[in-house]
Amino acid sequence: MNPSGLSGDQRGGSVDVVKDRNGIDQVLLRSSGGFSARVSLYGGQVRSWMTDRGEELLFTSSKAVFKPPKAVRGGIQIGFPQFGNRGTLEQHGFARNKLWVIEKNPPPFMIRTDSDGKTFIDLLLKPSDEDLKVWPHSFELRLRVCLGANGNLSLIPRVRNMNCKPFSFSFAFHTYFSISDIGEVRIEGLETRDYFDNLCQRERFTDQGNSLTFESEVDRVYLDTSSKVAILDHGKKRTFIIQKEGLPDVGR
Numbered sequence: 001m002n003p004s005g006l007s008g009d010q011r012g013g014s015v016d017v018v019k020d021r022n023g024i025d026q027v028l029l030r031s032s033g034g035f036s037a038r039v040s041l042y043g044g045q046v047r048s049w050m051t052d053r054g055e056e057l058l059f060t061s062s063k064a065v066f067k068p069p070k071a072v073r074g075g076i077q078i079g080f081p082q083f084g085n086r087g088t089l090e091q092h093g094f095a096r097n098k099l100w101v102i103e104k105n106p107p108p109f110m111i112r113t114d115s116d117g118k119t120f121i122d123l124l125l126k127p128s129d130e131d132l133k134v135w136p137h138s139f140e141l142r143l144r145v146c147l148g149a150n151g152n153l154s155l156i157p158r159v160r161n162m163n164c165k166p167f168s169f170s171f172a173f174h175t176y177f178s179i180s181d182i183g184e185v186r187i188e189g190l191e192t193r194d195y196f197d198n199l200c201q202r203e204r205f206t207d208q209g210n211s212l213t214f215e216s217e218v219d220r221v222y223l224d225t226s227s228k229v230a231i232l233d234h235g236k237k238r239t240f241i242i243q244k245e246g247l248p249d250v251g252r
Helices: 129-134
Strands: 014-019 025-030 036-040 045-050 076-079 118-125 139-148 153-161 172-175 185-188 194-197 203-206 220-222 228-233 238-243
Touching: 014 118, 025 118, 025 139, 036 139, 045 153
Parallel strands: none
Antiparallel strands: 014 025, 025 036, 036 045, 045 076, 076 172, 118 139, 139 153, 185 228, 194 203, 194 220, 228 238
């Protein structure tokens, strides 16, 4: 979207581990520019992303349940190894309902960096015996969460097959952005793309080419989208720029 044993190019930033209300570790990233992000080890979920003025950029539902085994409805959920209900697993897979660990000696990630320092943390998820019963594939799922001095938030996942047996999976960042009012929002970058409409039995349509606005309930998956999508919030006079690689589709 542009301490001892912990990874991170600090350069004035910091990485701290704190406990949530259930005693589960959360990693608090602070950039040298005054921005912050909070990542829970439960689900590998980004729970908060705040500006240097203390404004929250992610939404969390007032009805969210903060106690496992429920996933918190808000922030940035990890959908793996299944997106939505397109398979035999639970909705959005099991990664968002599992306890991840901090990887203290991660392998190098091939990522593009800008000139400012990034504060980051590397998380790791491996399947439990219970997971292997419902999805019999041995894997390692790594997630790097980076916060730039300018507030840019980057999430870089990497899936490693730990067996010689090939498998297929889907992956998603299920993101809840904080906006003023849905009627004040438009989306650019999905024009003329095909999409599946989940409100019409997943029938396939083609977008007509205008920037997207919202007048009623919408539940779509846009296919093979461009690498950049913009969410323009006229109410808050704010624009989210989403840049992506390797994840071709966009849901809204």
